Structures are given as structure tokens and as C-alpha cells.
Amino acid sequence: MNIYEKQDYFQSYLDDKKVSLDNxxxxxxxxxxxxxxxxxxxxxxxxxxxxxxxxxxxxxxxRPFIPADSMRQSVMAMWAGYNQHNxxxxxxxxxxxxxxxxxxxxxxxxxxxxxxxxxxxxxxLLQYNPGQILHLHTDSYNGFKDRYGDGKxxxxxxxxxxxxxxxxxxxxxxxxxxxxxxxAVEIKEGVFHLSANAGINPKYTFTITGFIND
Amino acid sequence: MKTYPIKSDLSLYIDxxxxxxxxxxxxxxxxxxxxxxxxxDGGSWLYRDTSIKWFSLAEWAVAKANEVRVPQKxxxxxxxxxxxxxAEDSVxxxxxxxxAKQWLVENDYxxxxxxxxxxxxxxxxxxxxxxxxxxxxxxxxxxMSLFVQPPGQTIPTHVDTFSSYMRKTGEYPDxxxxxxxxxFVSDWDWGHYFHYGNHVMQPWIQGDTWDxxxxxxxxSANCGVTPKITMxxxxxxx
Numbered sequence: 435m436n437i438y439e440k441q442d443y444f445q446s447y448l449d450d451k452k453v454s455l456d457n458x459x460x461x462x463x464x465x466x467x468x469x470x471x472x473x474x475x476x477x478x479x480x481x482x483x484x485x486x487x488x489x490x491x492x493x494x495x496x497r498p499f500i501p502a503d504s505m506r507q508s509v510m511a512m513w514a515g516y517n518q519h520n521x522x523x524x525x526x527x528x529x530x531x532x533x534x535x536x537x538x539x540x541x542x543x544x545x546x547x548x549x550x551x552x553x554x555x556x557x558x559l560l561q562y563n564p565g566q567i568l569h570l571h572t573d574s575y576n577g578f579k580d581r582y583g584d585g586k587x588x589x590x591x592x593x594x595x596x597x598x599x600x601x602x603x604x605x606x607x608x609x610x611x612x613x614x615x616x617x618a619v620e621i622k623e624g625v626f627h628l629s630a631n632a633g634i635n636p637k638y639t640f641t642i643t644g645f646i647n648d
Numbered sequence: 649m650k651t652y653p654i655k656s657d658l659s660l661y662i663d664x665x666x667x668x669x670x671x672x673x674x675x676x677x678x679x680x681x682x683x684x685x686x687x688x689d690g691g692s693w694l695y696r697d698t699s700i701k702w703f704s705l706a707e708w709a710v711a712k713a714n715e716v717r718v719p720q721k722x723x724x725x726x727x728x729x730x731x732x733x734x735a736e737d738s739v740x741x742x743x744x745x746x747x748a749k750q751w752l753v754e755n756d757y758x759x760x761x762x763x764x765x766x767x768x769x770x771x772x773x774x775x776x777x778x779x780x781x782x783x784x785x786x787x788x789x790x791x792m793s794l795f796v797q798p799p800g801q802t803i804p805t806h807v808d809t810f811s812s813y814m815r816k817t818g819e820y821p822d823x824x825x826x827x828x829x830x831x832f833v834s835d836w837d838w839g840h841y842f843h844y845g846n847h848v849m850q851p852w853i854q855g856d857t858w859d860x861x862x863x864x865x866x867x868s869a870n871c872g873v874t875p876k877i878t879m880x881x882x883x884x885x886x
Contacts, residue, residue: 444874445873455837455851478660510873511873514799514873515798515801516799517760519760519761520760520761520801522756563756564751564755564756564802564804565751565755565758565762565804567802567871569799569800569839569871570839570872596682596683597683598682599664599805599843599845599846599866600802600804600805600867600869602843602848604838604839609841609850611843611848612683612846626838628838628871629871630802630839632802632805632867632869632871633804634664634751634754634755634805635662
């Protein structure tokens, strides 16, 4: 199969799952805004000071701990044209002390507003530099489930840097842009989404995964 | 992959305004503020063209890209000669130079994430004449280009500086008269992205035609899984 065929590999996969952009996904009930404990520039400064603790990665299908479906999405994305040069990510928060530090910067009020259990939440600070793309995918929350088990789990995208030209997040058929720092949208399990930085300034965002408070 | 050093010192914010030719800014005043909500950046949609069989053109373009296999256009920084390169052409003498340096030196755009196929003028074969008719009454010295942007590739944000026109005519551009029109050849799909200033174009339908009025910062990317195809006309307003 050729990547430049109009109906490609990934499209067939989406068709099999009956995922279509023709079906609108209403996002407005999933959007909110949170206030961080510190200004976003302080979070960026912390990231820079702790760059040696970040994970630097790019698209890589050989990750045996991820579910087969996620692995398949990665392989299809590589087949479509994603590679180590256009999918780079800096990622902070894997170490427990970094996860804790990020939670303090976000603040208890924000977790309360997102209706998440702050203690068990997993926070990741992501930096996408210009030219870098997180390809079309769904989230499985697998890392979270491995640590804390199953339950009512969700994930939020939270903008750290305010929108700049070329920054984007697409959640199903919603192209999200022009947001402020603190803009938050819930990315439910199984919803296809992607993000990119086609601008000239870095894009910093949080993903916050956790148990939904009863 | 092992990571590698950045080319220049990081700064918290890179200001695009500083890199745009002063003539463009003077002749085409714009707000230059990504947080501005009171703007008319989305106001230059022209019409949905039905004079061309756009899907046939998309199929033709995809077939041509498959035939060529290697995208003809990409941006890169020649470390040795300190030149901004667009494929095999140095653009150090062109008005895009400072903007391109922001992409390639201050940032990490390179030959791997800026690739696209380009088919220009007579290369458009049977589509050449009907496409020419669309804007020949409006533009002198018109050039036409069709871009096929594969998934994973970006055309970084920029203001048009008409370097190809400069190469064709040998003239330094008069930005008060130069114009570019664009039509989306393929329907909007996952990850197809085009921002025109603070307006994000989405969703679009094949045939949607825009007047890309000069001086507005814009860029595009294909963050999806199918090719994004656009058609461009450039020239001097009659």
C-alpha cells in the first residue's frame, strides 16, 4: 500500500472503527479554564532548569508495554510519514518528585475544578518545539492503570503557554486554537486526537490523568 | 535517536515581526498579536470554485507525487556555507531570508519536516489551461504552483515575500501590487491545518478559494494521515 493513496492504511483502520469526521463530536461541555498557582512563564523556567530530568522521545513503535491498538496506530503513523524528525517531545513528570513539583505549580484549586483526585494524578509537562507533531491517536491510560488499577479514569489537556501562531490541538473534528494559558479540555478514552506546533515558538502543555472524584 | 545540540541560544519568545521585510509591514499594516480577537483575518474567503474537477486534480497530483517519490521542495540550513537553502537554491539574497533563519537556525525546522511536492505551470499538464483561466484576468506575470504536503510536514509560519516571483522576473517585489490566491484541492481531513493570521481555516471543501492578502502571518501543516493538496496563483495585480 502506498502512503500517497487517497484511501490509505490509517483511513481503512478508521473506517473499520466507524470513526468519521462527518460525525460531529461536541466538545464544549468538556472545556473549562483553570488558574495555575504560578504564572506559566515560571513553569517554562522550571522545565528549562530541569531539562536533564526530562525524557526526550520521538515516534517509536517498539514499546511492549503499550496496548496492541496503540502500537498499531504508531506503526500506521510511521508508514504515513512520521519519523524521528517530526515527532519529537520533551516530557517531564515521570519521576515522582517531578510529578509532585508539577502538581504544586498547577495547584489544588485546578485539580478540584477538573474533578480529579490530586494525590493519585499523573501529570506530564510536554514541550513540542516548532515542526513537531503528535500524530493522530487515542489514549489508553495504560501507564496510569498499571500503577493505580482500573476505575473512572480520564485525561485533561491543559495549555501552559498561551496560543501562538501555528499551535494546534485537534480533538475529533474540533480544531482548537487561540486559547489562553489554563485552557483545559477533557480527552476521553477512545477519542481520536492530535496536536502540532507549526509556529516559531515552543508549545508547552500539561496532560493530567487521574481518577474522577465521585 | 540521540538528541543533538541546538543551533542558537534559546530565547523565551521569538518575535516574527523583526524578521519580516519592512516594506511588507509598511505597505500592509496588520495587528501582529496572536491574542487579538477583534480581527478580520478570516475575511478574505472568495468563493467555492466549481469550474475545475478538483477531485480529478487531487488524484492526478497524488499520482504524480507517487511517480516522483522524492519531494522537490524542503528547507534546510547549510552549516558549512551559512546559507538558507530552499531545496538546492540559496535564498540568502531573498527577502524571505530573515524569516527562514528563524525557522532553521533559531528553531529546528529542516529537510525532514518541511518537505512538499511542487508542480508548477506547464507541469500541471491538462489542468494548466483551465487553472490559468481562473486568475489570468486579475494577475500579470502569473505563476501557478500545486503543493502536495505529505503527513508530518510543515510550512512554517511566514509572510509571503514572493521569492519565486523575484526569481522569475528579476525584480525586487513591489508588495503593494503582488497578490497570491489559493484553492484547497482536497477536502479538509484529520490534521490538515492552515492558519491565516488569527483565523484557523477548518473545515474546508475542495474548491474553497482564498485571497491571501499580503502581510498576514500564516502557515500550514499536515498533521494527519492523508496528503494535503493546495493550488496557488501569484502575480502582480493588473
